[in-house]
Amino acid sequence: MRPFKWLAVFIVVSAVLFLGVVCGGSWQPPQVWYVDGAWDPIFMLRLMRQLTALTIGASLAVSGAVFQTVLRNPLAEPFTLGISGGSGVGAALAIVLNLNAITFLAIPLCALLGALGALLLVLFCAGWRRDGGESILLGGVIVGTIFGSVLMYILSVADNDQLAGVTWWMLGDLQAADPRLLLSAAVCLVAALAVLRGLAGELNALAFGDAASWNFGGDPVWLRKVLIVIASLLAAGTVALAGIIGFVGLMVPHAVRRLCGCDHRRLLFAAALSGGVFLMLCDLLSRAVYAERELPVGVITSAVGGTLFLYLLKRRGRA
Amino acid sequence: MKLVGEKLRFSYNATPVLRDVSLTVETGSLTMLVGPNGSGKSTMLKLLSGFLRPECGRVTLDGVDPRSLPWRERARKLAFMTQEFQPGLDFSVRETVMLGRNPHLGVFGSPGAEDLRVVNAAIRDMELENIAERPVNRLSGGERQRAMMAAVIAQKAECLLLDEPTSALDVRHALKLSEYLRTLRRNCGILMVTHDLGLALRCADRVLLISSGECVAYGAADEVLTPEFLERAYGCHAEILTGGHLRSIVFYR
Numbered sequence: 001m002r003p004f005k006w007l008a009v010f011i012v013v014s015a016v017l018f019l020g021v022v023c024g025g026s027w028q029p030p031q032v033w034y035v036d037g038a039w040d041p042i043f044m045l046r047l048m049r050q051l052t053a054l055t056i057g058a059s060l061a062v063s064g065a066v067f068q069t070v071l072r073n074p075l076a077e078p079f080t081l082g083i084s085g086g087s088g089v090g091a092a093l094a095i096v097l098n099l100n101a102i103t104f105l106a107i108p109l110c111a112l113l114g115a116l117g118a119l120l121l122v123l124f125c126a127g128w129r130r131d132g133g134e135s136i137l138l139g140g141v142i143v144g145t146i147f148g149s150v151l152m153y154i155l156s157v158a159d160n161d162q163l164a165g166v167t168w169w170m171l172g173d174l175q176a177a178d179p180r181l182l183l184s185a186a187v188c189l190v191a192a193l194a195v196l197r198g199l200a201g202e203l204n205a206l207a208f209g210d211a212a213s214w215n216f217g218g219d220p221v222w223l224r225k226v227l228i229v230i231a232s233l234l235a236a237g238t239v240a241l242a243g244i245i246g247f248v249g250l251m252v253p254h255a256v257r258r259l260c261g262c263d264h265r266r267l268l269f270a271a272a273l274s275g276g277v278f279l280m281l282c283d284l285l286s287r288a289v290y291a292e293r294e295l296p297v298g299v300i301t302s303a304v305g306g307t308l309f310l311y312l313l314k315r316r317g318r319a
Numbered sequence: 320m321k322l323v324g325e326k327l328r329f330s331y332n333a334t335p336v337l338r339d340v341s342l343t344v345e346t347g348s349l350t351m352l353v354g355p356n357g358s359g360k361s362t363m364l365k366l367l368s369g370f371l372r373p374e375c376g377r378v379t380l381d382g383v384d385p386r387s388l389p390w391r392e393r394a395r396k397l398a399f400m401t402q403e404f405q406p407g408l409d410f411s412v413r414e415t416v417m418l419g420r421n422p423h424l425g426v427f428g429s430p431g432a433e434d435l436r437v438v439n440a441a442i443r444d445m446e447l448e449n450i451a452e453r454p455v456n457r458l459s460g461g462e463r464q465r466a467m468m469a470a471v472i473a474q475k476a477e478c479l480l481l482d483e484p485t486s487a488l489d490v491r492h493a494l495k496l497s498e499y500l501r502t503l504r505r506n507c508g509i510l511m512v513t514h515d516l517g518l519a520l521r522c523a524d525r526v527l528l529i530s531s532g533e534c535v536a537y538g539a540a541d542e543v544l545t546p547e548f549l550e551r552a553y554g555c556h557a558e559i560l561t562g563g564h565l566r567s568i569v570f571y572r
Contacts, residue, residue: 072407201421201428207408208418211401214370216418216470218390262410263417265429 009273013054016280020050024287025294045175048182052174053283053297054276055186056242059234061256061275062193062268064249066231069207069264070224071133077250078235081140081228082118085147087239088170090114092154095165107169108181108240115236118143123228131210133224171296172245174283185237192230193272199227200264207262245298248275251305258312278305320346320396320477320508326376327366329359336362337532339376344478344508349500351523351540352512355553359532360512361402364480367510368399380478394422398476402483404467409454412447412466413438419473441469444499446492460487468496472503479503481511485518497522517567520544520559528552544568 021043022028033043063078071080090110093099099106126139155163196203205217206224213220238245252275253267260270282300289295322344329337337359344350344367352360365371367378369385378385385393398419406415419441420434430438442451445465450458455466464487471479479500485493497518500509504524513519519526519540526543528535530552536543549557555570 069408074407198426201418201424204410204414205418205421207410208406208415209401209403211365211370211399212404212418212467214368214390215394215399215401216421216474257409261414262406262408263414 012277013273016277017047017050017054020053020280020284021046024284048179049174049283050280051186052182052242053279055182055189056174056238056245057248057252057279058272058276059185059189059192059238060245060249060279061252061271062189062196063231063234063238065253065256065264065267065271066196066203066227067249068253069203070227070231071137072207072209073137074254075250076137077247078231078238079144079244079246079249080137081122081232082142082144082147083115083232083235083239084244085144085151086118086121087111087115087236088151088166088244089147089154090117091169091243092151092158092166095169096154096158096162104178105181108178111169111243112236112240114147115232115239118147119229119232119236123225136224136228168296169243170298172243172298172301174242174279174297181241185241188233188237189272192234193268195230196227196268197265199223200268203227203264204262243298245279245301247298247302247305248279251309252278255309255312321379321381322367322397322478322508322510323379324363324367324373324376325378327363327373327378328375329362329366329371329373331362335532337366337529340527340529340532340534341376342367342510342527342537344480344510346477346506346508347504348508348524349504349522350508350510350525350527351519352510352527352529353514353516353519353544353552354529354535358529358552360529361482363529364399364482364510364512365401368397368480369393370399391422394474394476396476397478398471398474398480400467400471400479400481400484402486404463406456409456411452412455412458412469413442413451415455415466416441416447416469416473419470419475422474437473437475438469441473444472445469446495461489461492464488465492477507479507479509479511481509483512483514485513485515493518516544516549520566520568 028043028046033040060078067076067078067080068074090113091107094107094110099110122136122139122143126136155166158166202217202223206213206220210220213223253271256267256271256274260266282304283297286295286297286300324342326339326341327337328339340363352363354360362371366373369378372386380397385397416438417430420430420438424430442448445468447465447469450462455463464484468484485496488496501522503509523540525538526540527537528543528548535552536548546557555572558569560567560569
């Protein structure tokens with residue numbers, strides 16, 4: 001059964017990847033991929049985009065699933081703890097101060113630093129009480145709001161070009177990635193999945209509250225620390241790579257729970273796979289809607305994901 | 320197995336809730352912990368399970384502090400059922416009962432045939448077969464309580480600490496659970512908190528009566544549950560009624 005399952009996963013991902021490279025915008029059949037001893041540039045760009053979408057979608061979905069369990073809140077998502085605000089401030093500063101002139105990695109680095117700054121602030125202020133993560137959730141929302149207002153200030157003093165740059169970054173852009181950044185994000189994802197699989201039983205227990213976690217899964221305070229840091233690093237990595245892509249981390253874990261249950265031993269892998277494939281398809285769609293220009297992928301994830309999620313909600317209501 | 324709490328003392332934010340209460344739970348005995356609301360019963364259980372650290376006194380499980388053990392090892396010996404138990408997500412009853420197998424699985428382990436067998440047996444014992452696939456957080460209070468009890472049974476620990484396992488159960492299920500616990504205690508020691516003093520009188524081997532964080536009486540059930548001790552603990556007059564071989568307690572003011 002097991003090797004069969006992995007084979008099925010491999011086939012699904014490859015099929016979507018193939019589809020994503022061939023269609024969307026112009027038609028790129030396999031015979032034009034490699035011409036006269038050189039890879040076709042459009043093919044390479046699309047391949048990169050699709051692999052970025054796979055990595056980011058998977059990271060966001062896993063991060064969201066962990067956050068929802070650890071904070072015991074179905075509305076939690078990767079950016080609940082102020083990571084979007086922090087990274088937004090970092091990226092906006094990099095764009096406004098024109099740090100791109102120094103190195104092309106300026107925006108990703110600043111976004112990553114901003115996200116980690118917000119996370120540290122949350123963890124420092126909220127402390128590690130045994131209250132089921134409520135103080136962390138509250139601290140995260142407040143820190144996010146503060147960073148949001150700083151971001152608004154930066155936007156208010158930016159000129160038009162800079163404003164457009166920040167806005168595009170905030171909507172999420174899968175093309176910006178450098179191959180080395182993508183590789184490091186993918187390695188982080190695999191490492192995080194391995195650690196989380198080791199803690200899957202503990203995650204199940206933590207979903208039932210602190211006292212239940214003590215009995216069925218070890219010290220809840222320690223667990224929350226480790227899990228929040230892992231999930232936040234995953235989210236911060238995606239932000240550095242492609243800006244803020246909303247909704248995947250909120251919607252995909254819920255949809256996957258509907259289909260395969262809440263046991264994290266299965267849920268995390270299923271969420272990674274579904275999140276990755278979902279974002280690849282959204283990317284494809286963002287290129288296919290208009291032939292000339294592309295939609296920001298964040299617009300697609302929210303529109304498609306929201307509709308899909310409403311349908312799932314409605315269906316549950318009937319059942 | 321021998322779980323000993325010696326002169327346990329604990330305060331929440333400088334408000335003392337337990338003062339020098341001692342207790343021993345051994346294999347083969349069913350001890351019931353009774354007392355008024357807020358007398359420190361749940362805190363006592365949390366201290367014994369290691370979830371809270373006592374300010375003074377100490378807890379030993381076969382001679383070692385349960386807090387010093389790795390959690391899997393501790394949870395294979397000592398199970399703790401809390402009242403505060405509410406999943407934020409749609410875990411099914413079966414997934415909930417499977418929590419009890421966590422301490423028996425390795426770090427990367429998945430439940431095997433033996434785990435499934437134990438879980439199914441626990442589901443059967445708690446009469447949850449018909450609702451095994453339903454989400455726990457959409458069950459009634461009593462059903463949810465039975466699901467949690469099934470998880471603790473599936474844990475197969477040598478010592479069970481149960482915080483009001485019968486509080487939401489109907490009469491038949493409460494009776495069934497107390498009979499079940501009496502058979503279970505052959506292989507393990509059980510300490511349970513309850514407000515059902517009649518149950519304590521009929522089923523418990525030993526009873527610890529506490530009030531305002533202090534021990535009022537500790538010993539055999541009919542030595543502890545007397546009108547004098549009960550009045551001291553609850554501030555109500557009590558009378559023990561005997562009908563055939565059954566006894567019950569009636570309170571009046």
